Amino acid sequence: MRTPPNEAVATDTVDEGAGPERTCVLSRVVRPKDALVRLALGPDGQVAPDVRARAPGRGAWIGVDRRTVDEANAKGRLKGALSRAFKTQALEIPSDLGERIETALRQHALDRLGLEARGGMLVNGAERVEAAARQGKVHLLIHAADAGADGRRKLDQAWRVGGGGPAGLEFPEPRTILSMALGRENVVHIALTDAAAARRVLSAIARWRAFIDPDAGLDGGDAAGPDAGEQIRHEGNA
Structure with a gap:
């Protein structure tokens, strides 16, 4: 996850100085x-x-x-x-x-994704995600839990080339659930193209993940790279 110009933002911890x-x-x-x-x-x-x-x-x-x-x-x-x-x-x-x-945390994360999709803050589809990532437009890359290893590696590499993080975030649910949340077909990979939207989504997923499996981390156990501990900047639960 990144903010222009290539400033690393949040992946798996909360900004301890943010908000009340x-x-x-x-x-x-x-x-x-x-x-x-x-x-x-x-x-x-x-x-x-x-x-x-x-x-x-x-x-x-x-x-x-x-x-x-x-x-x-x-x-x-x-x-x-x-x-x-x-x-x-x-x-x-x-x-x-x-x-x-x-259940409430899960639904909040799914609702957040749906809101950002309707607001035009994200793209899906491997080709569109890869293009946005290589152009440096992706602030958060998300993979469905059942995404293939080859597809993940390809898009992770594209994100790195574009100045993003070391690896995308594994969502705790499979593509069928992501597809229903976004109201689109076969959603396997998601790219958040707005920094504020990416922070909102990451905040929702972070709370959910911390509650269900605090030891796994946001990436679901996959290597997240040396920058994975950078702080999340919350923008509220709007």
Whole structure:
């Protein structure tokens, strides 16, 4: 991912100095709120994920992975933490809250891609992606989880030639899901051609990936190169 003139931007970590900060109710770690997941308390006392941070009322924030959430929920530690955060004991935490958070983060990432596609901020199709990459117009390169190795290598090389990152980002879902998200046929490779759009997409994917598999990294385990630790610059969850 890059910004003109060839300035490396974000691939797998959050910019710790970006935006308002919040404290995870479980780990007590303070991080930018865009790196955390907000939980909202409904009028019926039900706790639900609010990944866009738009629900009214008091919120609580978590910055741990799904396994930690599930364990804390099963042992009652999550209820204690949320009771303190919401300042009430009258709350109900679904037993499958971790799954609901994962589903919400996944949908947010897919919706973000769909919005950028409708806004004309990305291109797909191997030939179009390769041309844009070689011309230095690509700010983020994404491969479907089931993309072929040869296709990935070819487009990764084109991106490097154009001054981009060392390798594209593996999306956690296959081409069928990407195709539905974009409303297009056979979407295997995606190139974000707008810097702000690339940051928004990367931010959404980063939160999702950190929640489902924090050890894999954004590239899904593939080598991301020496620049993979550069900071993400968030532009909010708009």
